Amino acid sequence: MHTLYTCILYNLDTFVLYIYLYTFPVPSYAKCLVGGLAIVIGWPSAFLPACGPRCPRKVDLSLVPSCAVLVLLKLASSSSTSVHDLHHVSRLASSLLLLAALVRANSHDHAAADHNLRAQRLAKKQDGARVFNLVDSAEGPNFFDSWAFMTFDDPTHGLVQYVDRDTAFAKGLAYVRDDGIAVMRVDNTTWLADGQKRNSVRIHTAKSYGQGLFIADILQMPYGCSVWPAFWSNGANWPAGGEIDVIEMIHNSTSNQSTLHTTPGCHLDTSRYNPDPKQHISAKTFTGQVVTTNCDAAVDNNVGCGIRNDDPSSYGFGLNGAGGGVVAALWNEDGIRIWHFARANVPADIDAKTPNPDTWPAPVAFWSTDTCPTSQFFTDQSFIFNITLCGDLGNGSFNEYDCPGTCSAWVMDPAHFRTAIWKVKYFRVYQ
Known part of the structure; x- marks a missing residue:
């Protein structure tokens, strides 16, 4: 029992x-x-x-x-x-x-x-997850203290005369508004003869930076017939030090293009393309459209290896109409990535100065070290804001963007440049 x-x-x-x-x-x-x-x-x-x-x-x-x-x-x-x-x-x-x-x-x-x-x-x-520390910031009343004004001839052969700091401030081509927004613009008051150069601004960061996370908040950017703006960086002894174009296009473009320019041997890995923006950064892919794949500056008149962002809010009139936006470039051991965030989609950690790219959507552009070892093709970078007119890119494409006449004739009239203006809230460097 x-x-x-x-x-x-x-x-x-x-x-x-x-x-x-x-x-x-x-x-x-x-x-x-x-x-x-x-x-x-x-x-x-x-x-x-x-x-x-x-x-x-x-x-x-x-x-x-x-x-x-x-x-x-x-x-x-x-x-x-x-x-x-x-x-x-x-x-x-x-x-x-x-x-x-x-x-x-x-x-x-x-x-x-x-x-x-x-x-x-x-x-x-x-x-x-790497923690990024803020090491430099250009913003507020002292925005221009972090930059040097260049006065050399435009290397892209544009119809501009870059002016020094004193001239830029005296002529209203560079200043900081009462609300702390930095403004850079092309002269829009002077009539010129055909082929004459118009005053403009080109500023470089006073320091050069190695690998890091670089973020700019842009409220307004230049656009219009003949206008060729860029926010970009390059290293010493171009193209040996490499070039990273974060924002760049021409005329009345409705899309932005990000491009690398290097010495021979760097290529864009097109297998990384994936159009789903909800991917995690660990996927090591990008969502933009491949334009060119050879980054060698000596090939095809220096077109570089470009990735296009077809989001209208990424450039010109569309960016301005969306209240501006934030661009971020991450350069690390994986390669180089670029994000664009419309104003309504800026991650909270960016505003909080605690950026964590691991939590962001997939970048619009990514150049992997698998096909372009950044340590080989890029040295410390100086970041640049500039506005040129016509030049190597603008002259031949002028009529393709429904711009009338010739580019040089267009530059004569100051009224054409009321929208040729940068308004920047800040530029921050994290490492």
Whole structure:
């Protein structure tokens, strides 16, 4: 009558507990209690006595002692329970109480271990995601303190005369508004003879930077027939130091193009193209349209390897109409990535000065080190804002953008340049 029902071996840390369960004339309470405990600690159901439909699905361990006492009282009050049965019941209850104590202790140990494991995983995740620190910022009343004004002839042969700092401020071509917004523009008051150069601005960061995250908040950018603006960077001894064009197009374009220019050997990896903007950065892909793949500045008149962003809010009239936007360039061991965020979609971590590109959507442009090792083709970069007119890119494409006449004749009229203006909230460097 008191045959061995089953033997359950359960390892609780350094404890090995053998529990012998016997069948009883009135077994339901004991079986129910054991079944509930088994559910809590995860014993395989095949090793357990069958539980009736009245058994709970889960037993709170804090109730185990009272449940064990209840089993004893119920069995003791039964007229069919013998003294010998009570002896085995007491053994069962004692075992259950011991088991409950061990399970509780073990559960606390496991909870602590789980907490430590979660903390370790979180720390590992935080270690894996690079933390960017703000190292330089050009914004507010002192925006132009971080820049040098260039006065050399435009290397792209544009019809502009870049002016120095004093001239730019005196003529209203560069200034900071009362709200801290930096303004750079082309002269829009002077009539010129055909072929004469118009005053404009080209500024370079006073410092050059190695790998890092570079972010600019742009409220308004230049556009219009003959207008060729750019926000870009280059290294020393171009093209040996490389060039990164973040924003650049011409005339009344409705799309932006980002391009690299290098010495021979750097190419765009077109297999990285994937149009889904919801990709994670770890996918190492990009969403823009491939234009050209050879980054060599000596090939095809220096077209470079370009990626086009067809989002109208990425350039010119569309960007201005959207309230501006934010562009970010990340240069690291993986390669070079570029993002454009319309004003309504700027990540909160950018505004908070705690940028985390790991959480951003896929970039519009990505040049992988697999086909263009950046350490080989890029040296420290100086960032540049400029506005040129016509030039190598603008002359031949003038009529393609529904611009009338010739580019040089267009430059004569100052009224054509009311929209040839940069308005920049900040430029920040994180490393």
